[in-house]
Amino acid sequence: MKAVAIFPATREVKLIDVPEPRITRPTDVRVRILEIGICGTDKELCQFKYGTPPAGADHLVIGHESLGEVVEIGAAVTRVAVGDLVVPMVRRPCEHADCVACSAGRQDFCYTNDYTERGIKERDGFMTEWVVDDERYMNVVPRALRDVGVLVEPLTIAEKALAQVRQIQQRLPWACPTTPGRRSDETDQCHRAVVLGAGPVGLLGAMALRADGFETFVYSRGGADSPRGQVVRAIGATFIEAETTTVAELPGRVGAIDVVYEATGASPFAFEVLAGLGTNGIFVFTGVPGRRGPVQVDTDLLMRNLVLQNQVVLGSVNASRADFEAAIRDLALFQERWPQALAALITGRFPIEAFAGQLLAQPADAIKNVFALS
Ligand code: BGC
Numbered sequence: 001m002k003a004v005a006i007f008p009a010t011r012e013v014k015l016i017d018v019p020e021p022r023i024t025r026p027t028d029v030r031v032r033i034l035e036i037g038i039c040g041t042d043k044e045l046c047q048f049k050y051g052t053p054p055a056g057a058d059h060l061v062i063g064h065e066s067l068g069e070v071v072e073i074g075a076a077v078t079r080v081a082v083g084d085l086v087v088p089m090v091r092r093p094c095e096h097a098d099c100v101a102c103s104a105g106r107q108d109f110c111y112t113n114d115y116t117e118r119g120i121k122e123r124d125g126f127m128t129e130w131v132v133d134d135e136r137y138m139n140v141v142p143r144a145l146r147d148v149g150v151l152v153e154p155l156t157i158a159e160k161a162l163a164q165v166r167q168i169q170q171r172l173p174w175a176c177p178t179t180p181g182r183r184s185d186e187t188d189q190c191h192r193a194v195v196l197g198a199g200p201v202g203l204l205g206a207m208a209l210r211a212d213g214f215e216t217f218v219y220s221r222g223g224a225d226s227p228r229g230q231v232v233r234a235i236g237a238t239f240i241e242a243e244t245t246t247v248a249e250l251p252g253r254v255g256a257i258d259v260v261y262e263a264t265g266a267s268p269f270a271f272e273v274l275a276g277l278g279t280n281g282i283f284v285f286t287g288v289p290g291r292r293g294p295v296q297v298d299t300d301l302l303m304r305n306l307v308l309q310n311q312v313v314l315g316s317v318n319a320s321r322a323d324f325e326a327a328i329r330d331l332a333l334f335q336e337r338w339p340q341a342l343a344a345l346i347t348g349r350f351p352i353e354a355f356a357g358q359l360l361a362q363p364a365d366a367i368k369n370v371f372a373l374s
Contacts, residue, residue, distance in 0.1 A: 003128035026076035037065030063127025064119035108318035156319035202263035234341035
């Protein structure tokens with residue numbers, strides 16, 4: 001079967017032929033991959049900034065955002081059935097018995113760093129035709145989400161972040177209703193959010209924040225009338241152009257910022273925005289920046305603000321089963337509320353043979369491009 005793989009030692013990215021995986025354990029599920037999303041991490045993998053092949057292998061099959069269809073199940077499988085649409089999780093637990101996070105099924109909080117990730121770290125990914133994995137990593141997606149199901153995995157980043165924001169905001173009990181899934185459009189004192197960046201992670205994050213009743217601003221380059229700007233408008237959020245509003249002007253334009261959802265990976269810019277976070281605010285980092293060397297930051301200012309304004313800085317990576325389930329529920333909600341904006345996130349479908357143009361170049365106006373296998 002076809003697979004896109006990186007060869008770090010020789011710095012090559014190739015479409016290769018690999019054996020089809022077979023069911024070997026009673027809890028295995030065999031999945032035919034329908035779509036694979038292309039994200040920034042994949043591009044960094046193809047620049048060899050990131051990524052480790054499985055032990056003993058010279059290559060890593062990439063791809064971690066996917067949608068597939070179950071075609072075969074092992075004898076003991078109960079959670080999925082043949083014909084189900086599924087999105088597999090990315091991270092697999094480490095093997096240390098004393099890692100309480102992995103032992104509890106929360107490998108997204110792994111303590112040892114010995115976790116593996118399909119398509120990223122020591123385990124082949126989903127940019128291929130068939131995948132076999134344990135049923136416990138499969139999440140069933142309703143048929144109605146066939147066209148957008150590939151967005152589940154990138155949405156889990158926002159779901160995990162928002163679950164933590166709700167927990168943290170519970171420290172403000174007076175005016176901060178934190179019921180998960182609160183579907184009100186009302187804004188109140190603790191629900192004003194700024195999303196940094198209008199890529200797929202940023203736009204899906206903005207949708208999740210809007211669905212949770214946040215007054216939401218997306219701060220990005222690219223223009224309020226661009227396709228990204230139109231998505232922002234369609235979901236009832238406000239696009240703020242970085243070309244005409246400086247970071248220092250942001251709080252004046254938005255009001256007190258309760259939550260920043262960072263989705264750019266640009267660290268000097270993010271720390272500039274952190275200086276404008278509001279009282280009792282939460283700053284969520286989701287980007288993984290390249291290491292470009294030190295920059296100057298006004299640490300006295302940041303530390304004073306953090307203490308005197310009860311602020312929280314939170315980094316968040318990967319996602320749990322509950323976050324995948326929340327993403328599937330929210331995707332259905334987005335489809336109901338903003339069908340065109342949601343569909344507009346997927347800007348192109350390509351055969352896997354087009355891997356070079358999609359992975360090694362940056363198609364200028366793309367939001368989320370995907371490989372479609374059927
Ligand atoms: C993936 C996560 C993964 C992270 C770090 C992201 O692109 O969505 O699942 O944990 O990269 O490798």
